[in-house]
Amino acid sequence: xxxxxxxxxxxxxxxxxxxxxxxxxxxxxxxxxxxxxxxxxxxxxxxxxxxxxxxxxxxxxxxxxxxxxxxxxxxxxxxxxxxxxxxxxxxxxxxxxxxxxxxxxxxxxxxxxxxxxxxxxxxxxxxxxxxxxxxxxxxxxxxxxxxxxxxxxxxxxxxxxxxxxxxxxxxxxxxxxxxxxxxxxxxxxxxxxxxxxxxxxxxxxxxxxxxxxxxxxxxxxxxxxxxxxxxxxxxxxxxxxxxxxxxxxxxxxxxxxxxxxxxxxxxxxxxxxxxxxxxxxxxxxxxxxxxxxxxxxxxxxxxxxxxxxxxxxxxxxxxxxxxxxxxxxxxxxxxxxxxxxxxxxxxxxxxxxxxxxxxxxxxxxxxxxxxxxxxxxxxxxxxxxxxxxxxxxxxxxxxxxxxxxxxxxxxxxxxxxxxxxxxxxxxxxxxxxxxxxxxxxxxxxxxxxxxxxxxxxxxxxxxxxxxx
Ligand SMILES: *[C@@H]1O[C@H](CO)[C@@H](O)[C@H](O)[C@H]1NC(C)=O
Ligand SMILES: *[C@@H]1O[C@H](CO)[C@@H](O)[C@H](O)[C@H]1NC(C)=O
Ligand SMILES: *[C@@H]1O[C@H](CO)[C@@H](O)[C@H](O)[C@H]1NC(C)=O
Ligand SMILES: *[C@@H]1O[C@H](CO)[C@@H](O)[C@H](O)[C@H]1NC(C)=O
Ligand SMILES: *[C@@H]1O[C@H](CO)[C@@H](O)[C@H](O)[C@H]1NC(C)=O
Ligand SMILES: *[C@@H]1O[C@H](CO)[C@@H](O)[C@H](O)[C@H]1NC(C)=O
Ligand SMILES: *[C@@H]1O[C@H](CO)[C@@H](O)[C@H](O)[C@H]1NC(C)=O
Ligand SMILES: *[C@@H]1O[C@H](CO)[C@@H](O)[C@H](O)[C@H]1NC(C)=O
Ligand SMILES: *[C@@H]1O[C@H](CO)[C@@H](O)[C@H](O)[C@H]1NC(C)=O
Ligand SMILES: *[C@@H]1O[C@H](CO)[C@@H](O)[C@H](O)[C@H]1NC(C)=O
Ligand SMILES: *[C@@H]1O[C@H](CO)[C@@H](O)[C@H](O)[C@H]1NC(C)=O
Ligand SMILES: *[C@@H]1O[C@H](CO)[C@@H](O)[C@H](O)[C@H]1NC(C)=O
Numbered sequence: 313x314x315x316x317x318x319x320x321x322x323x324x325x326x327x328x329x330x331x332x333x334x335x336x337x338x339x340x341x342x343x344x345x346x347x348x349x350x351x352x353x354x355x356x357x358x359x360x361x362x363x364x365x366x367x368x369x370x371x372x373x374x375x376x377x378x379x380x381x382x383x384x385x386x387x388x389x390x391x392x393x394x395x396x397x398x399x400x401x402x403x404x405x406x407x408x409x410x411x412x413x414x415x416x417x418x419x420x421x422x423x424x425x426x427x428x429x430x431x432x433x434x435x436x437x438x439x440x441x442x443x444x445x446x447x448x449x450x451x452x453x454x455x456x457x458x459x460x461x462x463x464x465x466x467x468x469x470x471x472x473x474x475x476x477x478x479x480x481x482x483x484x485x486x487x488x489x490x491x492x493x494x495x496x497x498x499x500x501x502x503x504x505x506x507x508x509x510x511x512x513x514x515x516x517x518x519x520x521x522x523x524x525x526x527x528x529x530x531x532x533x534x535x536x537x538x539x540x541x542x543x544x545x546x547x548x549x550x551x552x553x554x555x556x557x558x559x560x561x562x563x564x565x566x567x568x569x570x571x572x573x574x575x576x577x578x579x580x581x582x583x584x585x586x587x588x589x590x591x592x593x594x595x596x597x598x599x600x601x602x603x604x605x606x607x608x609x610x611x612x613x614x615x616x617x618x619x620x621x622x623x624x625x626x627x628x629x630x631x632x633x634x635x636x637x638x639x640x641x642x643x644x645x646x647x648x649x650x651x652x653x654x655x656x657x658x659x660x661x662x663x664x665x666x667x668x669x670x671x672x673x674x675x676x677x678x679x680x681x682x683x684x685x686x687x688x689x690x691x692x693x694x695x696x697x698x699x700x701x702x703x704x705x706x707x708x709x710x711x712x713x714x715x716x717x718x719x720x721x722x723x724x725x726x727x728x729x730x731x732x733x734x735x736x737x738x739x740x741x742x743x744x745x746x747x748x749x750x751x752x753x754x755x756x757x758x759x760x761x762x763x764x765x766x767x768x769x770x771x772x773x774x775x776x777x778x779x780x
Contacts, residue, residue: 342553364397402428406455414468437571437579441489451495477513490514538562548581563598576608604631605663637675650689681757685712700728710756
């Protein structure tokens with residue numbers, strides 16, 4: 313077959329190999345929509361009778377301080393300062409225009425008495441508690457219907473003392489679903505930064521039905537064998553930016569969700585425009601970045617870049633099942649470094665937990681336009697375990713510039729997926745072997761723009777009189 317290369321094709325290839333830097337949405341920084349102005353009023357938790365001895369229960373002190381600060385909400389808001397000390401507390405509620413500030417060596421400790429974590433209604437998009445039918449324990453730090461909330465400090469610590477909850481979970485003596493460490497619900501303008509989060513009973517940071525959320529420069533730790541201690545789980549939330557975090561937990565470091573089966577489908581609130589930059593971490597029984605398994609309200613426009621996962625079970629995973637419905641589309645993952653990871657890329661379509669028997673097994677998820685590029689990995693067991701669903705469409709999966717040192721015989725195992733690839737080693741599975749270039753880059757999420765704009769830019773530099 314005779315091939316002819318147009319100028320554009322030559323430039324495309326040139327642009328590709330010259331690795332022109334390109335940042336998603338032109339910027340790599342989380343943008344604060346609400347100015348984090350200095351709060352004009354500030355109180356210290358000790359003014360409300362708190363004792364930082366690690367023994368005295370301070371729930372009332374936190375509640376009273378926040379009740380008092382409510383009167384400053386329309387005067388620029390206020391700051392609650394938590395000094396060095398060990399401040400034991402049960403669950404408490406935040407308010408709008410509040411900054412909760414934890415000084416260096418300040419530790420907020422979650423009570424080990426489950427009665428200090430009241431039971432609240434299940435989320436409408438889940439229909440029941442995630443673990444058990446009925447309500448769920450409220451998170452240690454909780455907020456609902458808020459705007460402009462900041463949880464920050466000088467690397468102070470919020471420690472859920474989750475080990476009691478993990479034992480109740482293992483001995484099956486829980487009465488309700490375990491609580492999160494921090495949950496913000498139906499809130500906008502949330503910033504969580506410059507802190508350390510330890511030992512959450514369940515998922516650690518859970519923004520649900522939120523907009524404009526920033527999680528920046530936080531450390532999240534829990535034992536590698538602790539059950540379901542996800543790091544950050546944006547759930548039916550939009551405009552979420554997660555940057556410069558270190559996470560090491562018993563489950564997924566970040567899991568993007570949007571509700572469960574028929575409840576998520578009818579609530580219909582997607583997670584969209586989720587940006588993740590500079591994430592480092594590891595796990596033994598989870599993934600670096602997960603989408604799902606609860607994704608019934610849809611997940612789209614996820615941009616994750618500059619990721620480093622080491623000694624982990626899975627790096628990137630999409631989890632779904634028959635009955636979930638919803639969609640996962642327009643996902644862009646780039647510049648991933650892996651060391652000692654069992655499975656680099658995984659689609660698991662058989663998450664058979666359902667909220668009840670009323671889910672619709674014919675509600676099939678749509679998985680499409682997933683781009684994974686610029687991945688390098690050493691000591692990887694399996695490159696890709698990509699299982700779709702028979703009779704369903706997992707399509708336009710695009711793999712570009714992936715080099716993995718794989719230690720097992722069959723590096724790729726794919727079924728019921730469709731897509732394209734280029735520069736993947738070891739050679740990818742048959743359904744993805746068709747080349748992205750020159751014909752299919754526009755079927756791939758964000759590859760077309762990338763190369764077209766780069767090529768165009770280069771063309772103009774090389775030949776200033778080229779016609780646009
Ligand atoms: C969300 O919060 C706003 C106020 O901020 C309130 O008007 C609205 O009813 C809330 N919606 C839900 C579902 O809680
Ligand atoms: C949040 O808004 C919902 C809907 O308006 C309301 O039912 C609920 O009581 C509010 N919760 C709080 C804590 O303000
Ligand atoms: C990260 O947080 C620490 C305190 O926890 C602070 O000293 C450091 O400056 C922060 N870095 C950035 C980039 O914000
Ligand atoms: C904050 O504290 C944690 C836990 O002590 C530590 O691992 C982390 O490096 C500290 N972060 C900063 C930015 O100092
Ligand atoms: C569950 O309920 C029983 C009976 O009310 C109670 O004794 C037990 O402490 C509860 N367990 C938890 C983990 O809250
Ligand atoms: C984190 O701390 C650093 C150093 O104090 C500060 O410059 C930065 O603004 C803080 N970041 C946020 C998001 O609060
Ligand atoms: C891994 O997590 C799954 C699901 O949460 C659990 O069933 C299993 O026991 C965990 N395995 C290990 C080794 O912790
Ligand atoms: C790729 O990510 C690593 C962190 O894992 C970072 O050090 C490096 O600068 C990133 N490269 C580019 C081109 O952004
Ligand atoms: C990963 O685990 C191996 C073997 O346990 C260890 O030698 C190595 O230091 C770990 N890597 C990192 C980056 O911690
Ligand atoms: C899905 O998992 C169930 C049990 O969890 C198993 O019976 C079934 O065979 C699996 N289906 C596929 C297609 O792997
Ligand atoms: C391929 O990906 C690696 C790892 O991110 C990166 O260093 C390299 O520059 C990429 N190569 C091309 C041709 O873009
Ligand atoms: C992969 O393994 C080979 C030998 O097994 C080694 O020479 C090479 O440096 C490794 N590549 C990477 C990217 O670590």
